[in-house]
Amino acid sequence: MTQTYRPLLYIHIPYCHHKCTYCVFYSVAGRRDTEPYVDALCRELVARKTDKPLKTIYFGGGTPSVLTVRQLARIVQTIGENYNLSQLEEVTLEANPENLTTEYLTDLADMHFFNRLSIGIQSFDDAELHLLNRVHNSQQARQAVADAADAGFGNISVDLIMGLPGQTAEAWHRNLDALVGLLTISAVKHLSCYELTLEPGSILERQIAQGRVALADDDTLAAQYALLLEWCAANGFEQYEVSNFSRPGFRSRHNSRYWNRTPYIGAGAAAHSFDGTVRRWNLPDVEQYITGAASGQIPFEEERLTQDDAYNEYVMTALRTVEGIDKAMVAEPYRKGLAEKIQPFVYKALVTETPTHYRPTPSGLLRADGIAVSLFA
Ligand code: SF4
Missing domain, CATH: 1.10.10.920 (Arc Repressor Mutant, subunit A)
Incomplete structure (x- = not known):
């Protein structure tokens, strides 16, 4: 690709407290020493630096907020020393409510680097959260959003999931009502709302095979989606993608570019990169990633798109x-x-x-x- 472009940078943090039942993203669950991974990530960022000005940066996972603010600051410093940030428009951190203490949020805001927080709430119903094996409860979710706004984050995205096992249209409506309660916080600018899908290899797949839970049927899903569209129209959220809604001017720039096939650099175990023709991905193995980064040879595979x-x-x-x-x-x-x-x-x-x-x-x-x-x- 010869034209000048502004790439996106994606940073993958493959650690989570627990494995959620529906999830097959590459992540390692449980308490781990994440320091060697941060070292490896910084090495990869240096090795793959470009002087092209970055457009957006996205820290995803896994759960990036399992890292300490000091660790995030090291990664940010490495990016600052090796990449051109003169035209940077948006920097997002995915975070889970259980990590977002007031101290964490204040320290994060003091870095003056992240200008968008994407908070994985998924449901405002404690029984539904328990079913999904999420760590937080609904009160923590509400508090995290309020505390993030108080700390100075003016662009917060909330993630919800619909079509949960046993979730009626009325139960989904209660989730949307709970979200209305958060709209007094003007920093809530964006909503990502995905339908629960059955991924091969997930815990959910096993639970369904054992007859312990069942996915929502098509009629329930259609009713839930209709309620979502109604809710967004009534509350000033524009739909810009099947699962994404925002207040005017607050679409996710990172995702919008990604859908538009802008080249991106993905750093971290399992992270994907794309240069306009070739897609490559680091192997989904934290240990191999750390060893590979130390020897300057992170294992990856690639495919040239026809x-x-x-x-x-x-x-x-x-x-x-x-x-x-x-x-x-x-x-x-x-x-x-x-x-x-x-x-x-x-x-x-x-x-x-x-x-x-x-x-x-x-x-x-x-x-x-x-x-x-x-x-x-
Ligand atoms: S859904 Fe998110 S928090 Fe849950 S296991 Fe997957 S990556 Fe981790």
């Missing part, structure tokens, strides 16, 4: 956003086929066509993944 892969990925991610597919982003050999394949969806009012875009309608957004597959090369 033109078909690149087209299919773009269609899949773009159709999940309200902007939809930008015709200018579609390579010439695919334009005619796309224009033909998408017509039935335009006819069914699931997609609207403008001179520049194919945009999903609200009903189309709900079925974005299925539509995208029909448009693949």
Whole structure:
């Protein structure tokens, strides 16, 4: 890729207190000495430095807030010494409520580096949190948001999950009511709301196989999603992606760029990187990562995307956003086929066509993944 671009930087912190039942992200559960990992991460950041100005930085996991503020400050210092931050727009830290004590939040705010906090609340119902094996309770979640705002964080995102086992539409409505209570905190600018999905290898998969829990049925999910859209419209949150909503001007810049296929550098065990053509990923093994960083050879694998892969990925991610597919982003050999394949969806009012875009309608957004597959090369 020869044009000038501003890459994204993703930092993966693969540690969690407990393993949540639905989760298959790479993370190591339980108390660990995280210092060698921070050393390794700093080494990788130095080895992969670029002078291209970074656009956004995102600390994800795992649970980045299991690191101490001192450890985060070391990583931040390494980034500052090795990367061009002159055009940095957004720096997000994912955090879980149980870590966000007032002292932690104050120290974090004093770094003057993170300007966005994404707090993994998932539910305001203690029984639902217990079912998911989350560490925090609903009171801690509310307190964490209030304390983060008090500490000076003016851009807070809240994560919720719908479609939990046994969760009726009414129970989901109670979660949304609880969220209304937090809206007096003006710093709450963003909501990510994912449907619980059954991932192979998760604890949830085993629980379902044993008949201990069951996923929500399609009707319940549709009712919950309708309530979510109603709630967002009534409370000033715009939908900009299937699962993401924000107050005007507060979309996640990192994710929006990521969906737009902007190149990104991923540092840390299991982190993915993309340069516009090649996707590479560090192996998901903390011990190998630490040893590899010490010898200057972090183990990774990579794949070169074919033109078909690149087209299919773009269609899949773009159709999940309200902007939809930008015709200018579609390579010439695919334009005619796309224009033909998408017509039935335009006819069914699931997609609207403008001179520049194919945009999903609200009903189309709900079925974005299925539509995208029909448009693949
Ligand atoms: S959902 Fe988040 S906190 Fe829970 S195990 Fe997965 S990465 Fe860790």
